[in-house]
Ligand SMILES: CC(=O)SCCNC(=O)CCNC(=O)[C@H](O)C(C)(C)COP(=O)(O)OP(=O)(O)OC[C@H]1O[C@@H](n2cnc3c(N)ncnc32)[C@H](O)[C@@H]1OP(=O)(O)O
């Protein structure tokens with residue numbers, strides 16, 4: 403089999419509503435929805451190995467810590483493990499007062515009875531019932547017409563009332579999902595939901611949740627948003643109904659669908675952390691929440707330590723979070739490429755406390771979600787001067803002058819091109835050390851002495867020149883001028899910079915000198931020492947030796 407030249411012979415587009423007066427495109431999200439995690443149900447049912455009770459409990463506690471207030475914890479009629487987990491939460495008192503557990507059941511009496519049984523003694527609970535209502539499911543799965551499928555839902559709604567009445571100690575919230583909602587004629591989905599509401603009779607004090615799943619994502623997110631808006635306009639008891647979204651990600655637009663669904667009037671969102679769930683997953687609650695956060699909206703979920711949350715989720719699901727996963731992936735705050743690094747470095751440098759976040763290429767301050775800045779810039783052969791400079795600054799406090807940034811990044815690029823690998827900050831420093839600080843041939847400074855008299859400085863150096871010890875002496879207005887005067891060859895100083903590294907008694911000085919021998923291109927030298935004059939002298943020798951190395955062999959020999 404290959405892809406078809408005419409896919410229309412096999413695939414068709416799903417129903418699109420006629421909604422010319424749609425309002426959602428003009429809206430913005432201004433507050434967080436009610437969040438419901440389905441990690442322990444939809445997420446769990448899609449795992450290679452479902453979670454053990456210990457893992458489920460660990461995950462549950464993490465969800466509570468993050469701030470999720472509604473947590474779908476099980477499908478209690480599906481397995482003894484799920485049933486027992488609900489019992490454990492209730493009997494061992496793991497459910498905080500402000501948190502409501504939710505459980506799912508098919509619309510079948512035996513399963514409904516078992517589901518209510520699992521909840522005995524719960525102070526409050528959301529009981530969630532579903533049946534698929536789309537044409538394909540009516541025909542293929544239920545072999546029922548519209549009336550038959552509606553009757554399944556209505557009958558189950560009646561059973562909910564019956565079983566709930568037998569456990570009056572619990573404060574019940576009922577939830578109904580017309581499964582495959584997004585692949586259903588929206589008027590029919592409304593018709594079924596209205597029939598369920600006729601049974602449940604929601605009130606302001608006891609609202610009903612109508613959860614509208616994109617069970618399989620079958621169309622673009624704008625189509626889903628139209629369906630939500632149409633549904634919200636036409637459903638009875640709108641004020642007493644919580645419209646909930648449950649998007650999957652088959653087309654890769656689960657997040658977009660939920661966001662547009664919120665614009666279209668939804669009050670609540672079900673999903674999973676980092677997007678686990680059937681097939682391509684449920685909508686990722688972390689991405690949704692942090693998308694809001696980066697628009698200045700309090701998401702009411704706390705991901706201040708996103709890596710700790712990720713660790714729990716990865717260990718419980720036994721699935722890795724992709725390195726490129728929005729916000730949480732290992733590489734998502736990292737720039738390897740030169741122009742990105744340059745812009746990020748400038749963004750950080752120009753930031754003032756209290757500024758609106760505006761660091762190029764970083765939609766969120768990694769520190770807000772517990773990430774440090776170490777991984778923001780990493781250097782490989784795609785990198786430029788900005789990255790190299792940033793790492794030396796951050797890790798070693800060394801601030802290369804601008805022209806030296808250009809020169810040194812070429813030194814690094816030669817190395818990364820040769821190896822094809824990333825270079826760490828430590829490797830960059832080691833290259834700087836070998837190339838500049840250890841540039842001691844042909845001239846190795848042994849010692850120096852400075853005398854100052856009547857504003858004139860005399861500098862005497864003892865130098866090993868090609869292994870022969872020599873003494874050079876020169877005068878000038880300052881040590882550097884005196885040193886240049888002492889050299890046995892003409893040199894021109896093109897640039898000079900110095901700065902302190904660190905503070906207090908451990909402080910060091912870094913000096914950078916750009917020097918040119920006649921008819922040669924300028925090169926930099928670097929010196930680091932606790933004494934600034936010594937650092938400068940070392941920098942000059944470093945530059946001189948590097949210039950000599952570039953010079954033709956028999957030129958300038960002393
Ligand atoms: C989109 C979702 O994620 S929905 C949730 C899916 N999650 C799960 O299924 C959790 C695990 N499920 C299970 O362990 C099992 O399905 C059980 C224990 C719940 C039920 O198992 P079984 O009794 O063997 O039934 P099974 O799941 O195979 O369902 C098939 C029957 O139920 C009917 N059915 C399926 N869904 C529903 C529903 N929501 N409401 C009413 N009937 C339904 C089917 O039409 C079929 O009926 P038929 O036998 O007359 O043809």
Ligand SMILES: CC(C)C(=O)C(=O)O
Nearest residue numbers: 532579581615617648
């Ligand atoms: C049960 C429903 C909400 C579901 O999981 C889905 O449709 O994906």
